[in-house]
Amino acid sequence: MHELSLCKSIMEIIDAKSKENNFEKVKDIVIEIGGYSCVEKHALEFAFDVVAKGTVAENASITFIDVLESHDVQLKELEVV
């Protein structure tokens, strides 16, 4: 499923940000999902659980913000510790 590809992109962004910002753990990930983006939230959460195991983002929650007339999927911000 394509949500797995997106989760790998999320982890690459998190890895880059953890080097820049020196944090230990990600608590929450805020993602904006466009209505036309064809991304399924539950599939993304499921795929993310798999991809994040053993990383700083293990057990992080995902907060979704819906944007109706958009094709985009954007990682808006991270809540970190």
Added chain:
Amino acid sequence: MCGVCGCSDHEDKESRLIKVEQDLFAKNNAYAKANREALNNSFSINLVSSPGSGKTTLLVKTLSELKQKIELAVIEGDQQTTRDADRIAAEDVPVLQINTGKSCHLDAHQVGHAIDELKLRERSLLFIENVGNLVCPSLFDLGEDKRVVVLSVTEGDDKPLKYPDMFRGADLMLINKIDLLPYVDFDAQQCISFSKKINPDIEVLQISATHGDAMEKWHDWLLSNCEKKWND
């Protein structure tokens, strides 16, 4: 201080927010842009459909017909095996197989590597046969010039309504296996009307790759699009 045991070791650390604002498709789109530049002197088609629509047979027939007229090349995408690439290779056309493993679509990064390896001649017509899937490939720009969706008459005439993202993103819909129309419950006019509802600009051709019906129109569409790009 911890309210359970009085220690200060495992207090909740204060969390902070880090702004990111990155498009998750940005990486793929950057690779797609690079592919588009690399394919500037060629004409490329991203061929999409559900499994079993007849994409590979269509390709084999097209290659057989066009190989004396134009330089050709193919990038094949499947989860496993080189069976499709082998069929293309039998037509003596340069072909590269990408096996996506668990992934259900080609992405621009994979296609970029394939383009590098193929070393296309100038003015080549490149076909990228995507993984059979009417959902996920619609999201991933590969850097192609045109996207062609193949729908066979054995699949149901309401597919454009049920899988709108794929049909919205396509330039041409090929209704394939029309030789089977007498035996299936498929209303071609209804299907075309559904597709235009989703995408008013979509072009449509009805063909049979195995029997040859209207294949000349498909080949003319390909060659005239090549001409248009190279002479503009």
